[in-house]
Amino acid sequence: MAKPLLEVSGLKKHFDIKGGVLGRTIGKVKAVNDISFTVMEGEILGIVGESGCGKSTTGKAILRLIEPTEGTVKFEDHDITKLSDEEMRKLRRDMQMIFQDPYASLNPRHTVEKIISEPLLVHGLKSDEKRKERVHELLEVVGLSSYHAYRYPHQFSGGQRQRIGIARALANNPKLIICDEPVSALDVSVQSQILNLMNELRDNFNLTYIFIAHDLSVVKHISDRVGVMYLGNLVELTDKEKLYEDPKHPYTQALLSAVPSLDPDIKKERIILEGDVPNPANPPKGCVFHTRCPKAMDICKIEKPVFAEVEDHHFVACHLYD
Template identity: 60%
Template structure:
């Protein structure tokens, strides 16, 4: 990682969704999708966000891009608070901040050829001649491994891996500096996943990109991320350099997640940590630590007080009363 300046600084981000009830559809409560989340991403860094389905990872990514409006908190991009921008200013800012979706087929207009799909962002953000657009389309298609002949085809004529290449090209054709990659390989075969991950890493190096990489797959996150944040019920429980978190997990939830990764050697012994109970509803999160009802080390303090995130070693932060 060659860049060290912070490009994205998320501070105390909260995203709540109102629950409507009754005949008159009054707000009767809120889903706490993202709860007091803070982290930074440096230039040319990949920050992995990992956790079980429904923990708030994707909502965090979309809130950062303001595709979902935050309830409170701050999102600084290049020092500018995105939460203070009006919709038109934010739309212009998205030239520098793009999203790669989990399901490329759902995000690509089936009635448009690949060429038209790639031209659309250029028309939105730039005033280019047709020759200028043709040049940019050819450049990005070659960068992601698409041939000129494929530009005249439609999304349904491609495999899942090829469609994800189109989706990546569409996100990168505006030459953004920051990309939210939301489960970009989870819908692909394992054999294709490695190709797409290697493509993303190569493009990051060539285009000097910063990534927020969202996934529930711990092995994928380890492969691509410089640092990682572990989310549970809308909160970041542990954050640090990827190898530090994977080698010395300190939060009981992180330890349980990592214990579930299959070992390469079937004969190797592994102590699987099985969590009891269910994930609480984000519509009625428990008091104290969000993980306390499933934690094998739960104390009285865990049931009453939300643990503060503490830096236990350089760059390694943990929100757990075990380390008070």
Template identity: 60%
Template sequence: MSITVEEKKVLLSVNQLKQYFPIKGGIFGRTVNHVKAVDDISFDIYQGETLSIVGESGCGKSTTGRAILRLDEPTSGTIQFQEKDLLSLSKKEMRKVRKDLQVIFQDPFASLNPRQTVEQILNEALAIQNVVPKENRKHRIEELLGHVGLRPESMERYPHEFSGGQRQRIGIARALAVEPKLIICDEAVSALDVSIQAQVLNLLKSLQRQFNLTFLFISHDLGVVRHISDRVMVMYLGKVVEIADKKSIFEQPQHPYTRALLSAIPVPNPVQKRERIILTGDVPSPIDPPSGCRFHTRCPFAIDICKSQAPELKISAQNHQVACHIVS
């Protein structure tokens, strides 16, 4: 679903978010250092859109999603959701807000209680948030299963009796149960076969149109991202390096790291060739990241300023933000 400039309304705004994890050491278990998983990032999510976060493993994609949900308590920053600062809310207040913030996890089997039937799993969500009267919950569960393409009799079965794709549909139904406004999809299709991935992605797009949902879609698969996204945010070693609409990212990438990622996408046509950009060296440690631009140790275009001064995320073209000294 395409979002025009006139329709844009900020649903969630993240500002200077940091997520540091302490490293303990010594006899007394003191904090000796930190893993800087997410380090001072800012971005907005607009109502009704799909914003995808992409990057290599360890870049901070999933940690960003968990921080927004407060599954991990952020170190600092602000997260504004519908004019509420989520980080200032008590646990009781946050529980009420969770009705509007849901998540679909990567592994559908691990995220479902194996001792509960589908009816019990979905009823638990309805009961906690009390969105449907008790006498109407069974009918609501049948509706939810219908929305995700499962038959009503599925509610009497346990998670192990379903395929991986069907289990992920149950996870989607659970997220839908409390009528959320924002759903964070954390590698929601990466554990599925390619043919099943396409079915689940089409289901998500259909549900988005039907219920006016907003998605934060976390993935390492650029093919999947291209199919489902409105905008794309590229992360590297805890930093945002580029944000733009899908067309701009895939057709006119500006950051060297984004261009390297896109060059690695397989080309289905054996005749067609794509110039690969091979990055040298390893990804630095998030415990002791490089000074200046964190990508400069692997960037083929790095200049002196890249080694000493961290670039700011600036608008380089219409609705296109990039953090790079060599991009004007």
């Protein structure tokens, strides 16, 4: 049986809002507000939600690319939030990230060989010959050719650049890769190629992914379990089959009702959410979704629902299931 590779508990990330002549802190943006989940070895956990819900911030806080405000992040036996910078640097060979924009995340002045070999050098592979050999091997693994090593990022298409980003993430044989919307900047035809490649790599290298996206069909294609975020909170988490067939949270139901069906005979009832997403600097009291929820009750305006298991391995934060 697979054991937990990553355990996130009570994770929060608040950003200060500065104002006034002296630039004092006048408020906080609650980008991630108390979320908890576990990722098992070898699984792909998808995290979905609309723009600004805190998905990418969660990924960066887990890797401590930005410092969490509160909470614990346990990777294997290490509490990442308590490690020194040097200890964290060593641990990063086991935890990598694939970024959303493949062009912005690659240094335009460096060749592909230098981009991919840099993490190898940082983590102690001093031999030029061995680094070059490893770069060529990684390029072949992600579907490029060894002669691509001497080119620059601008000479590649978007899909090829993302393959380079994947090769760089794989350089030191990591255990966990956080994928921050890795296909959202790509054409649909290229998206499927990258997703299939990532599935292959997961099987071949025993990888574990946290896959962040806003496209529900992409997440359904690649994930084993799916978590849904809204305004910095995790509102639902379960296996992908359960989530797509029997969503429990009203927000998840509304999201899935907007996905177009390929069968014209299937008539789906569209759930239209009223109003706009509240300001994360001043989230609503009680349940953060109550201002837009078609099933809101009086208790939702006062008390925040507990994120709890309502069925076997199906977690929901909603008063409807108390």
